[in-house]
Amino acid sequence: MIGDLFARELRVINCGLEGFAQELTLLGVTVIHVEWSPPAGGDPRKAALLAALEDEEA
Amino acid sequence: MTIASANQTVLRRLTGAEPILIDCGPARTVMGLTGRTVLHAGPPLGWEKACETMKAAILCAIRYEGWAADDAEALDLLVKGAVEIAPCHAAGAAGPMTGMVTPSMPVFLVEERRSGGRAFATVNEGLGKVLRFGANDPSVIERLRWIEGEAGPLLGAAIRASGGIDLRALMAQALRMGDEMHQRNIAASSLLARLLMPHLSRAGKDQDALVRVAEFMAGNDQFFLNLAMAAAKAAADPCLEIAGSTMVATMARNGTDFGIRVAGLGERWFTAPVNTPEGLYFPGFTAADANPDMGDSAIVETVGLGAFAMAASPAVVRFVGAGGLRDAVRVTEEMAEITLGEHPHFRIPTLDERGTPVGIDIRKVVETGITPLINTGIAGRAPGTGQIGAGVVRAPLACFEQALAAAAAGRVAT
Numbered sequence: 149m150i151g152d153l154f155a156r157e158l159r160v161i162n163c164g165l166e167g168f169a170q171e172l173t174l175l176g177v178t179v180i181h182v183e184w185s186p187p188a189g190g191d192p193r194k195a196a197l198l199a200a201l202e203d204e205e206a
Numbered sequence: 207m208t209i210a211s212a213n214q215t216v217l218r219r220l221t222g223a224e225p226i227l228i229d230c231g232p233a234r235t236v237m238g239l240t241g242r243t244v245l246h247a248g249p250p251l252g253w254e255k256a257c258e259t260m261k262a263a264i265l266c267a268i269r270y271e272g273w274a275a276d277d278a279e280a281l282d283l284l285v286k287g288a289v290e291i292a293p294c295h296a297a298g299a300a301g302p303m304t305g306m307v308t309p310s311m312p313v314f315l316v317e318e319r320r321s322g323g324r325a326f327a328t329v330n331e332g333l334g335k336v337l338r339f340g341a342n343d344p345s346v347i348e349r350l351r352w353i354e355g356e357a358g359p360l361l362g363a364a365i366r367a368s369g370g371i372d373l374r375a376l377m378a379q380a381l382r383m384g385d386e387m388h389q390r391n392i393a394a395s396s397l398l399a400r401l402l403m404p405h406l407s408r409a410g411k412d413q414d415a416l417v418r419v420a421e422f423m424a425g426n427d428q429f430f431l432n433l434a435m436a437a438a439k440a441a442a443d444p445c446l447e448i449a450g451s452t453m454v455a456t457m458a459r460n461g462t463d464f465g466i467r468v469a470g471l472g473e474r475w476f477t478a479p480v481n482t483p484e485g486l487y488f489p490g491f492t493a494a495d496a497n498p499d500m501g502d503s504a505i506v507e508t509v510g511l512g513a514f515a516m517a518a519s520p521a522v523v524r525f526v527g528a529g530g531l532r533d534a535v536r537v538t539e540e541m542a543e544i545t546l547g548e549h550p551h552f553r554i555p556t557l558d559e560r561g562t563p564v565g566i567d568i569r570k571v572v573e574t575g576i577t578p579l580i581n582t583g584i585a586g587r588a589p590g591t592g593q594i595g596a597g598v599v600r601a602p603l604a605c606f607e608q609a610l611a612a613a614a615a616g617r618v619a620t
Contacts, residue, residue, distance in 0.1 A: 187573045194572055194607065200614040201452060201569055203210040 212450035223441030224319040230362035234309035247305025248460025257461035259340035262589035263304035266342035300435040300502040303338035312358025318440040327436035341592035363409035386519035388512030394430035454566040461500035478604035485597015486527040497587040510564030513579040
């Protein structure tokens with residue numbers, strides 16, 4: 149599987165740290181960067197509060 | 207009601223509001239502000255915690271009312287409890303910067319047609335050495351007394367004769383003309399003057415008095431700011447009745463604390479220490495001279511104007527030292543990350559007629575760490591200085607975190 153991946157042109161979706169996307173772009177790889185960070189900066193207490201206040205399914 | 211449906215209900219209420227300017231008269235009669243009371247901006251504030259600029263304004267307001275001959279006497283009245291201080295928001299008003307309102311000051315009366323709710327704001331004093339920026343010399347009191355004796359009554363007569371002025375329509379038009387209704391109100395002030403002038407000229411019997419009022423309005427680009435605030439408060443206050451909503455209904459600062467109120471959490475304030483604005487300073491002043499953030503004027507950001515509408519106002523971006531048009535668009539797009547929707551009436555030509563981002567969701571603020579940006583005037587920290595510049599400031603994240611915890615606790619309890 150992994151061999152197949154590198155045997156053809158790479159197209160990458162990069163989530164989070166933009167530096168990875170920039171490095172791949174410099175290497176000529178097609179990259180779409182998605183700005184993402186953990187909710188509430190990764191603070192588990194705040195994440196729990198957010199989870200308690202999630203929009204309910206209709 | 208689910209959080210999502212509560213938020214949609216409250217957003218419709220906020221953006222569907224129809225604020226109408228219907229009168230201007232003394233706070234004593236129009237808003238029932240009786241006794242020896244001085245209203246201030248922001249969340250509740252004890253005298254001891256007030257910054258020096260706020261203290262100077264409160265003492266000056268007491269002298270203006272004639273309750274004391276000098277600051278020492280005014281301070282004595284405060285210490286003895288013979289003068290009460292209270293937040294504007296608790297009395298239905300919104301006051302810029304120090305936010306001073308006392309019983310003799312004329313206030314605009316704005317009625318929200320759908321809810322019947324009312325909101326009040328004083329007549330904007332103009333720029334420079336003015337009470338709202340903490341200036342306190344005799345010229346400040348002289349201007350306030352002229353507003354009380356001449357400008358206020360004439361404005362009241364003209365407004366009543368107009369049959370009411372639709373502020374939402376006026377503000378939507380001003381937005382299209384480059385105002386964001388916080389640090390730029392040139393278009394809105396001009397549109398208001400155009401609507402009022404025929405009625406003013408008929409109401410005034412004294413030609414000289416008319417000239418003075420006309421010159422006063424023509425010389426103040428920020429004349430409309432207080433009306434934008436009253437309109438915003440009239441739209442936002444009815445939102446405080448919607449249980450379950452996580453939308454911010456009030457943002458206000460008193461120079462010490464920044465406070466928010468949330469639609470689903472009622473009248474309760476969530477506070478944290480204010481930040482100090484960053485921006486451009488008038489000649490002779492620097493950031494070291496700046497007073498920490500103050501004023502109820504963040505109510506305009508609460509309803510999707512001010513910094514939230516920065517993309518509509520390229521001219522203000524330079525004035526507040528925030529870059530160019532691209533930066534303005536970036537600010538508006540960033541605020542869209544923390545809001546529930548777009549305003550159906552406040553539309554931005556430079557963004558292909560998209561509505562301004564409106565309805566700050568405390569969940570989105572905490573989740574993203576993006577805090578509301580506010581355009582603001584900057585007062586000098588030395589008492590009596592007045593305005594020293596204009597800039598931008600962020601709301602402190604801690605207010606939103608506290609509100610989130612309270613909302614979650616309420617959810618568990620129910």
